[in-house]
Amino acid sequence: MVTRRAPPPRPGPCRLCPVRPLALFRPLSEAELDAIATTRSTVRLVRAGEAVLRRGEGANIVLTLFAGWAFAYRVLPDGRRQIGEIFLPGDLIGARGAASDPVEAVTDASLCVLSRVRLRAMLDNQPALAVSFAQLVARSNALLSERLASLGRRDAVQRVGALMLELAARQNAGVPPKDEDVPMPLRQTQLGDALGLSAEHVNRALATLRRERLLTLRSRTLRLHDPAALARLCGWDSAYLSEAPGV
Amino acid sequence: MVTRRAPPPRPGPCRLCPVRPLALFRPLSEAELDAIATTRSTVRLVRAGEAVLRRGEGANIVLTLFAGWAFAYRVLPDGRRQIGEIFLPGDLIGARGAASDPVEAVTDASLCVLSRVRLRAMLDNQPALAVSFAQLVARSNALLSERLASLGRRDAVQRVGALMLELAARQNAGVPPKDEDVPMPLRQTQLGDALGLSAEHVNRALATLRRERLLTLRSRTLRLHDPAALARLCGWDSAYLSEAPGV
DNA sequence: CGTCTTTTTGACTACTGTCAAGCGCTGTGG
């Protein structure tokens, strides 16, 4: 039973936070951080498959993903689903406020919850924080633009390859590692929903990439055998991942 | 020759700016605005088809579109193009900084240019401005997510319909107007590049929508005959357009 | 009016989706 599994790691004191360098609060000094630690309302633990943020809930809170993966999605009236942002540790969830899409956990996950009114108060007082906030959203825009290019102008094999490169790179300081095991918890159905493909076709694309000896994806683990060749095949360039200042 | 055509309107004094209610500086008082007017470095005039922002130029400047339309795009190694954000008057261009995609003018356009370092200084001093900036970036995020859903999960007719609804709504305070002429300067080739379709297929989709008496698009002018029915057909909901505070 | 761009239409190709069935791993219960 899922309940038996070890829970995801709980966040500790903010000033020791291992994901802070990636997250909203990176520009703050330790002293400022201590102030926030008081402010941080709660921690949220979510199991794989459960809702991290429900429709509309974003009007009240913002979360920082501490451990685990999650994704935002939208369901069209005919039932088809499109996955938008894919969140990894350090990412900010719910930045769009009331207009935020619902978010679901891919793996068991733990998150730091911030009330939106408090966040707003903090942003009003700390311009550096507001700028950091904007930068995170700007980065998210860069990722969305890249995926838009995928859905619009890449075929199935290239889409799958480009997403694997991106997710591997985001777990490896921006560089897709060669011949190393990389966690890849997304199911093929979810990959399909993220890439605008059917799950079956994702499978066929993965088979092609495996046959070409470019990558292997088995039991939630990805291995890139030749990231450079894969990037060439997919027309993928890591530039959009850079932490380039949005302002 | 294009040069003969009347130039686009030049922006006047900031405090009288007609697009300010939509733009970055909306939260500022008239007094604060006067300070900025001094700061505003230049105005840029661009003709239809020319570059508004070149690759990498975003590292140095940010622009506010004053008049005309523009779009950001990305070119894949095989030459295919994907249009990302579509900019209308009041929109902020280049918010992603160095990572911004190149931007091209759809029509003749005029823009207010802000040096990035000055903008940064302003944001640091005016928290309201920093929050406004973050909100604009968050709104752009919402538009990108919606288009991602289009490319991933809507068929050609729905994609074209949804984009027409969005662009009509954005020119009409968020509501797609019924039976009114709406400017729609994008060529079918550009619509295709925005929607991940070939220009020919865009044309077929438009023909279908015309046949169904849902809309007419002729000589750069769009007319929605039944926005409600069109929205139903496309699974389109205007919620994502709302100016809902991102923070 | 002549030229160039944009739009339209048609025929054919190809990629991707859908439906269906079989396989396999993982975790559960005996």
Added chain:
DNA sequence: CCACAGCGCTTGACAGTAGTCAAAAAGACG
């Protein structure tokens, strides 16, 4: 420790949507 149940992954056959190529019609501009 082994059989079973479920979910996820694979594979195949076929259908349908969209792309490509080609050419003509319709506008836009000088």
